[in-house]
Amino acid sequence: MMIMDQYDDDEQQQGAGFNPADLLRTFMRRKWLFLIPFVLCLGMAYVAIKTMRPIYFSAGQVRVIQEATAARTLTEGMPRYRSSRDADRETMTLIRTIVTSPIFLQRVVTELDLTVLDMLPGLVEAGQVTNAGKPVEGVLMDRMVSTLEKSIRVGNQESQIFTIGVRHERPELAFRLAREILDRFLEEEQAGRLEVTTTTRDFLNEQRQIYIDALENAQERLTAFQRSMLSTSLVGNPVNEQNLAQAEGLLSDFRHRIEELEFTDITQSREAARAVLPAVGQLEPLVGREADVLAIMRDLADLEYNQIVTALTARQGRDTQNLLGTMRLSLDSQLSRRIAEEYPQLGGAERRTVTMYLYTLNYRDVLDRVAARFSEQVEEYRNFLTRQPEQAANLSRLQSEVESAQSMLHNIEQDITRENLSLAASMSEIGYRIEVRREPRMPFGPIEPDKKKLAMMGIALALAIGVGLVLLAEMLDRSFKSVQQIESTLKLKVIGALPVVDDGPFDNLRRRRVL
Structure with missing residues (x-):
């Protein structure tokens, strides 16, 4: 009778190199370690897709225009920016400073007549706020402003083009907020430039008057000193250096x-x-x-x-x-x-x-x-x-x-002239200015949750966990897989091995006899 030596077969197969059949048999032998995490991860992704609230995003774009007069500042007479990166960084800081200002956001909330139901629906659902449809002030206003600030997104899409957008659960409210914030930002930015120019010009006028007085005082002291020199030294004196x-x-x-x-x-x-x-x-x-x-x-x-x-x-x-x-x-x-x-x-x-x-x-x-x-x-x-x-x-x-x-x-006279030119430039919208490149639009679909993204993440996570568990189980398996492992462990020479007896046919025969 021929004896089947399983270990000898494994050694022959291993000597042949990589065998996909062995890998498949390994996965089939531990298929539950792979299937259970795979199903759980896909289920979690499905539940997340079905239970997450949709978030809509509406955004507009602004463009920074630097014409010939913007290459040099009217107030300094020197290059305004050393590179486009510096210009983008300064504009980004300007936009963030304005649109995230609490006073600016309070004006937006007041202008749109937003209520707690619009900005803080969680408090209404929890029953913590009554009269949710009425305008609010105080602490609730601060919370609404804080929530609105967190929902604003400012980005630099490309050189001199910036995006200002709002995320919200309601698409129409996201659109209204984005449009109002964009329009009010342009107004605030232009008003700020005019105010800075006017304030600087007024300050320079005050400084000019101060230095006019200082000049008159210095001239008077110089004249008095010259007179004192003449009156106390050589006027009417016949004696001089020569005689x-x-x-x-x-x-x-x-x-x-x-x-x-x-x-x-x-x-x-x-x-x-x-x-x-x-x-x-x-x-x-x-x-x-x-x-x-x-x-x-x-x-x-x-x-x-x-x-x-x-x-x-x-x-x-x-x-x-x-x-x-x-x-x-x-x-x-x-x-x-x-x-x-x-x-x-x-x-x-x-x-x-x-x-x-x-x-x-x-x-x-x-x-x-x-x-x-x-x-x-x-x-x-x-x-x-x-x-x-x-x-x-x-x-x-x-x-x-x-x-x-x-x-x-x-x-100071030159600075005042430059400030007057700068003020005129700001009023006539030449030089450095910001204009709307694209108006906000009503969002057609939510940006969150992203079903394809979540599904792909669930599949990738399931595969990673399943394959990882199978590999981990295989690494932790201490059973003998080759004759060399037996000889190395027992310190004995293996002369033969019996195959594993499968009792399946005998069980089927006994089952038929019983029936």
Whole structure:
């Protein structure tokens, strides 16, 4: 009798390579691990398709137009965007910011007279809200706005084309919401651009007035400083950079002249006058305080000063010399007359001696005044030279402030002009603008649930789970499948194997005998 060796058959088949029959037998042997998950997944997909609420989607499209004037901003004079990606990103941010704004959505809800039944049907079904058909406010309004915000979809379909849509369970309401949101977005966007331009222009006008005041103030301070420089430094001062050394020499000679007059002429004339008139000391202050004498001394001081200026500036001083001689004679005559009135007993020679003393004494005062005046002017010019760097710095700072204010005022004027152009561009809809590319349409069918998608997902999931379970069971099966496995496990040499006896025919025979 021939013995069927199943393991030998398996070894021969395995040696032949991949055998689809073995794979089929494996799946047939574990068919329930595949069929049960497959049926369950398909059932779940069917239940989901039948029980999910349909969601409808209505959307419109807008297009961003950038004409020649949009390549550069009217307010900045430089490229508005570096690339189309930057433009799309900014426009997307603008659309999301406007259409998801709570105030914007509240206006949409109010404009369409939406109720809780329209936006929150779940609350109505649960009985949490009464009077569902009436407009609401407060917390319910906030919940309606939040629900509407979650149902809005904004997308960038392609460059400069954007989609604004609404998802809702009711197709007519999705269409109404999408149309209202699209129209109101365009109004808000244009109004926002006009408001920004107008606000910027008003701000620039205020800044212009501020800088006009600042410019006037800076100009006034600059003018006042220049006047102070002229009034405190060189106006009327004959001393300058070229003749400073000469002026110092003249001043030194003039002081030397005063010293000689003091120590020589006054001393000698004083002794001679006292010898003639011992009470001459009492006459000195009286004569010096008389109005006529003081007037002559002032004129003499001016003439002496003019003579120094003439010598300093190399001008002709013949007239000054003549006047100076005349005024000296006038002073001498006035003093002689005054002495004759006070002391008539003096003879002509004695009166002349006393007159010369008083003349020399008073003329010394004239020269002192001239020396003090000229010394002050020389010192003024020296101080001017000392203060010149500081004054130059202050003058430069004030001039810089004036120029800065003028520059800022000029820039603001240019900005105001650009804003006026930008406002005109916004009003006339040129340059950068957004327009409707496609109006929202009434949806013909729901976008959710997608029956084909759910069916394909159910089939794919069922196949994945079924095949996975079969492979897992096959991997976890520890029964012997080959002679090598038996020999490796038992550490014995296998010389033969008996086939599995099928009792099926015997059971059928016994069943027929019983019948």
